[in-house]
Amino acid sequence: MAETGNVALKEDDIRFDESGERLLYKALERFWHPVLYARELVEDKPVPATLLGEPLVVARLGGEARAFRDLCPHRGTAISLGWVEDDALRCAYHGWKFGSDGMCTEIPARFGTKIPGRARLTAYPTTEQAGMIWVCLSDEPELPVPQFPQYTDPAFRIVTVDSYDWNCALPRRIENYVDFAHFAWVHDGVLGDRNQPEVPDHGIDRVAGELRFDHPGMAEPPSSGKNKALDSGEPVEVKIDYRLFMPNTVLLDQWMPSLEQRYLLFFAVCPTGPKTCRSFTLMGRDYSFDERTDQEMLDFNALVIGQDLPLVQSQRPEELPMDLSAEIQIRGADRVAVEYRRWLREIAYA
Ligand code: FES
Ligand SMILES: [Fe+2]
Incomplete structure (x- = not known):
């Protein structure tokens, strides 16, 4: 036991580790976080957000909120500069289109070309709760989304x-x-x-x-x-x-x-x-x-x-x-x- 102020601390409370704050920051990836109000998500506009330093693009596709890394795999452009079209996201630079699972479905500069498997957006678990859009950067959130x-x-x-x-x-x-x-x-x-x-x-x-x-x-x-x-x-x-x-x-x-x-x-x-x-x-x-x-x-x-x-x-x-x-x-x-x-x-x- 150690004293700080007048709370008796356990050994575990004071284990010194320079990177403790960094470890916590990294661990936050395993939890749901709010990134937007649902009211900010209008039907035809992708909205940028940031979670744990990760630029996100959030859009409503087929009625469902979806969040992706805000980065087009073609040339690294922000997808949030594009728009929603037929329940898919259209990149503003060369018009590639991405479905609600993030897969590219159209490369307009060469219609009919085989679409490379890497041509997809990184998708994150996304849900709507209490008027907020919640995103988790891990596929296995540690706890459920908070309830109101x-x-x-x-x-x-x-x-x-x-x-x-x-x-x-x-x-x-x-x-x-x-x-x-x-x-x-x-x-x-x-x-x-x-x-x-x-x-x-x-x-x-x-x-x-x-x-x-x-x-x-x-x-x-x-x-x-x-x-x-x-x-x-x-x-x-x-x-x-x-x-x-x-x-x-x-x-x-x-x-x-x-x-x-x-x-x-x-x-x-x-x-x-x-x-x-x-x-x-x-x-x-x-x-x-x-x-x-x-x-x-x-x-x-x-x-x-x-x-x-x-x-x-x-x-x-x-x-x-x-x-x-x-x-x-x-x-x-x-x-x-x-x-x-x-x-x-x-x-x-x-
Ligand atoms: S950068 Fe997105 S389509 Fe080219
Ligand atoms: Fe206060």
């Missing part, structure tokens, strides 16, 4: 936040999202109260591919944007259940007992590169189904992420250290981070 059960439930109104890019590694972004101790400081008067900075004891468990934990109770300011529609003059007591689908997605389920209302966040992060990420957010609620409240939610979210942004982008290193003794862990307060980091280490060193 309320996405199609008419009892909830869902608002989609435009995706945004931050200069930090995916795990830094996720850890910030589930960090209880920062609410009082970064979001004073919005999500927390600087006069009540203590993090309550909370449980945390592994359930299948998820970390499950809760925040047993806190009081949110009634004037905070997300609570405006509630018309409550009092601080709003909330209880929050979290599901962290390893390694990149959080479903936050907030219950307001005095109002008997629920507020949800489905937050998924794409590792675009080793030190960059793109965040996707769906905001759900079972009250005030009007457009004014939609806008209040979006404004509220913009305020909160604007407060987090400079702090998270200032973190060094930009990657989350895989050695748990590299930063200081405080018992109770940093419990979620410690468990998240432990699991990431298992993924990195698997």
